[in-house]
Amino acid sequence: MKPVTVYDIAREANVSVATVSRVINNTAPVKKSTREKVLELIHKYQFQPNALARSLFKKETGMIGVILPDITNPFFPEVLAGLDQEARSKGYTFFLCDTVSTNGDSVEQYVRESQYLNILMEKQVDGIVMIGGRINLAKPERELVSEVAEASKRVPLLLINGSLPGESMTRIYADEREGAELATQHLIDLGHRDIAFAGGFKKMSNTLQRIQGFVRTMEKNGLQAKKEWMLDGGFSVESGKAFLNRLLELPERPTAIFCANDLVAIGAMKAASKAGLRVPQDLSLVGFDDIPYASNSIPELTTVSLKCYDVGKGAAELLHQMITKNKVNKNTKIRPELIVRETTACPSRN
Amino acid sequence: MKPVTVYDIAREANVSVATVSRVINNTAPVKKSTREKVLELIHKYQFQPNALARSLFKKETGMIGVILPDITNPFFPEVLAGLDQEARSKGYTFFLCDTVSTNGDSVEQYVRESQYLNILMEKQVDGIVMIGGRINLAKPERELVSEVAEASKRVPLLLINGSLPGESMTRIYADEREGAELATQHLIDLGHRDIAFAGGFKKMSNTLQRIQGFVRTMEKNGLQAKKEWMLDGGFSVESGKAFLNRLLELPERPTAIFCANDLVAIGAMKAASKAGLRVPQDLSLVGFDDIPYASNSIPELTTVSLKCYDVGKGAAELLHQMITKNKVNKNTKIRPELIVRETTACPSRN
DNA sequence: AGCAACGATGAAACCGGTTACTGTCTATGA
DNA sequence: TCATAGACAGTAACCGGTTTCATCGTTGCT
Numbered sequence: 001m002k003p004v005t006v007y008d009i010a011r012e013a014n015v016s017v018a019t020v021s022r023v024i025n026n027t028a029p030v031k032k033s034t035r036e037k038v039l040e041l042i043h044k045y046q047f048q049p050n051a052l053a054r055s056l057f058k059k060e061t062g063m064i065g066v067i068l069p070d071i072t073n074p075f076f077p078e079v080l081a082g083l084d085q086e087a088r089s090k091g092y093t094f095f096l097c098d099t100v101s102t103n104g105d106s107v108e109q110y111v112r113e114s115q116y117l118n119i120l121m122e123k124q125v126d127g128i129v130m131i132g133g134r135i136n137l138a139k140p141e142r143e144l145v146s147e148v149a150e151a152s153k154r155v156p157l158l159l160i161n162g163s164l165p166g167e168s169m170t171r172i173y174a175d176e177r178e179g180a181e182l183a184t185q186h187l188i189d190l191g192h193r194d195i196a197f198a199g200g201f202k203k204m205s206n207t208l209q210r211i212q213g214f215v216r217t218m219e220k221n222g223l224q225a226k227k228e229w230m231l232d233g234g235f236s237v238e239s240g241k242a243f244l245n246r247l248l249e250l251p252e253r254p255t256a257i258f259c260a261n262d263l264v265a266i267g268a269m270k271a272a273s274k275a276g277l278r279v280p281q282d283l284s285l286v287g288f289d290d291i292p293y294a295s296n297s298i299p300e301l302t303t304v305s306l307k308c309y310d311v312g313k314g315a316a317e318l319l320h321q322m323i324t325k326n327k328v329n330k331n332t333k334i335r336p337e338l339i340v341r342e343t344t345a346c347p348s349r350n
Numbered sequence: 351m352k353p354v355t356v357y358d359i360a361r362e363a364n365v366s367v368a369t370v371s372r373v374i375n376n377t378a379p380v381k382k383s384t385r386e387k388v389l390e391l392i393h394k395y396q397f398q399p400n401a402l403a404r405s406l407f408k409k410e411t412g413m414i415g416v417i418l419p420d421i422t423n424p425f426f427p428e429v430l431a432g433l434d435q436e437a438r439s440k441g442y443t444f445f446l447c448d449t450v451s452t453n454g455d456s457v458e459q460y461v462r463e464s465q466y467l468n469i470l471m472e473k474q475v476d477g478i479v480m481i482g483g484r485i486n487l488a489k490p491e492r493e494l495v496s497e498v499a500e501a502s503k504r505v506p507l508l509l510i511n512g513s514l515p516g517e518s519m520t521r522i523y524a525d526e527r528e529g530a531e532l533a534t535q536h537l538i539d540l541g542h543r544d545i546a547f548a549g550g551f552k553k554m555s556n557t558l559q560r561i562q563g564f565v566r567t568m569e570k571n572g573l574q575a576k577k578e579w580m581l582d583g584g585f586s587v588e589s590g591k592a593f594l595n596r597l598l599e600l601p602e603r604p605t606a607i608f609c610a611n612d613l614v615a616i617g618a619m620k621a622a623s624k625a626g627l628r629v630p631q632d633l634s635l636v637g638f639d640d641i642p643y644a645s646n647s648i649p650e651l652t653t654v655s656l657k658c659y660d661v662g663k664g665a666a667e668l669l670h671q672m673i674t675k676n677k678v679n680k681n682t683k684i685r686p687e688l689i690v691r692e693t694t695a696c697p698s699r700n
Numbered sequence: 701a702g703c704a705a706c707g708a709t710g711a712a713a714c715c716g717g718t719t720a721c722t723g724t725c726t727a728t729g730a
Numbered sequence: 731t732c733a734t735a736g737a738c739a740g741t742a743a744c745c746g747g748t749t750t751c752a753t754c755g756t757t758g759c760t
Contacts, residue, residue: 027719029736031739050472050717051474058717071427072427077421081448081450093447096434097444098431100431273648298648367746377748379707403746403747404748407715
């Protein structure tokens with residue numbers, strides 16, 4: 001049972017396909033009686049025009065691709081939600097491209113990124129959004145990155161929360177350094193002097209930014225970031241636990257930890273609880289991102305909101321501009337916000 | 351700067367487009383020297399074949415659509431991950447269609463569902479997966495549902511965790527009733543007799559199933575489910591808090607609550623903590639779904655795993671079968687599993 | 701030598717829409 | 731009365747691939 005086409009409709013209505021098309025798109029006047037006849041047939045057969053054919057000719061698909069590293073990380077659904085709400089109102093549909101690697105191999109992830117980039121372009125998406133992923137690599141890995149820049153010459157491509165070293169691409173991002181400064185200053189203001197930084201990957205630009213903001217703020221306050229209290233190696237709950245346990249084994253312990261993201265903070269909180277430490281009385285914790293977890297934990301997590309939803313929404317607007325006009329300001333910065341909840345307090349003196 | 355096409359390649363290689371196509375798809379023998387010349391040009395121009403044109407002719411797009419109610423609910427990313435991993439290995443790409451309504455209006459959500467259904471079909475997706483949403487409506491709302499059944503006649507359509515009353519459609523689901531039985535029996539085995547049920551929407555079939563499992567197990571053990579301890583009205587953390595507070599105001603209080611999902615359980619846990627109740631000493635809590643939250647809370651949540659990931663994976667396999675052959679067993683059931691963690695204990699006697 | 705089978709290739713149809721171009725026919729104004 | 735604009739509609743080209751069918755030259759077998 002073949003799907004019905006404009007030709008079928010045209011034949012049965014005794015008109016040409018051009019007329020059918022005009023009725024569908026309201027693109028030129030059609031006699032009322034003719035229009036009605038066509039409309040009736042369309043309804044009768046539940047005719048659905050083939051979007052492939054249409055897009056092939058019109059050179060626009062109304063599809064945009066989103067490439068992200070792991071949909072299971074609650075950070076991403078949040079920006080996706082913002083992206084979606086805004087994009088939907090403009091008539092776009094989404095490809096979701098998750099580059100998560102099954103075996104934890106990060107090279108595999110990069111490969112996947114390239115694959116998706118190609119697939120999306122072949123599918124003629126109107127635009128592409130990349131969140132995180134390789135665009136977060138720090139300078140040394142630069143070569144890995146050129147094809148992203150290459151792709152951006154062929155299709156509107158927007159980077160979220162990441163930049164390509166050396167390449168000037170359009171991007172929208174939350175200012176991670178400022179966020180880190182906010183968090184660090186908050187801890188210092190509470191009276192903490194012994195503050196650790198835990199989480200992330202030093203190879204990634206987002207981690208670097210956060211570390212920079214941390215170190216800088218420490219120094220500005222006449223404090224110094226202790227090397228042995230700077231732990232990296234992951235963004236997950238598990239790694240958060242590991243970090244805390246490592247910290248526990250040290251001769252000197254910090255009174256507060258600034259975590260690279262909320263998941264790490266949650267992990268640290270769990271490990272602390274296991275070890276009999278009370279948060280925030282014995283240990284202050286601040287996270288980063290403000291994913292929904294953060295407000296659902298007990299105690300609720302003090303954190304820095306990266307305004308995921310706003311970033312997503314802004315991204316959709318920007319991309320839309322890139323697609324229609326193609327004049328857009330290259331760098332859009334979203335200001336993060338410190339959200340004080342229950343995991344930070346003055347250090348206990350003893 | 352127009353994108354290059356097979357024609358451009360063909361011209362410059364002094365061959366016909368047919369030959370170029372053959373080289374690309376390895377679909378017929380081509381002389382080695384010719385092949386190399388073509389390949390070289392493809393590389394030179396970074397030629398990317400237009401997938402729209404190809405799909406238009408081949409009548410397959412390698413795209414599948416996923417319709418779900420709210421990507422922000424961590425349940426869905428989990429099944430998405432399973433779906434994705436499996437589908438990706440079979441060469442599919444995803445449309446993500448989030449029907450979440452901005453204003454909380456559920457009618458709006460149904461409208462969105464229909465829209466997406468149509469869009470997806472027009473875009474000629476190879477198949478559609480629907481998770482939750484209107485397929486979860488209980489019988490009375492049946493009329494709202496016919497167009498889903500209608501769509502399933504035109505394109506392979508698979509239902510996850512939901513059924514269409516009266517219509518026989520292919521579906522894969524975790525047995526919610528069995529899951530509820532597991533949870534309830536667990537509480538009873540611990541010695542609880544006064545057990546409440548909180549969360550969900552009574553209009554939705556998934557809630558109904560869980561309630562059924564709960565009530566049935568209570569009765570099987572000679573207990574009865576108290577009407578005033580059966581609260582519905584949501585699947586969110588907020589509603590979980592509200593439920594607990596309502597329960598607190600009652601003259602008689604349950605010693606345990608079986609929550610319609612993990613989010614509700616988390617909410618209840620938070621409200622309990624605020625009210626000075628210790629979990630599990632003063633109140634046992636069991637959730638449902640086993641989203642990542644569940645293992646990250648303090649204390650960790652006892653819950654019923656719906657095997658989201660497996661369900662997603664199974665869905666991808668099923669859909670693929672529906673697309674290729676079209677012979678498939680209509681009902682695939684996944685057995686849920688009780689996961690005992692830290693929020694359940696024997697009731698304290700007093 | 702004769703013929704089948706196969707390798708290599710091109711011409712053209714096809715997928716299902718949209719639109720440029722053309723040509724009626726009618727209403728309107730000079 | 732005639733020129734002209736605008737409503738209405740059809741023909742055919744076009745978008746960029748894939749595939750069928752036909753052609754032609756080799757090779758292999760009898």
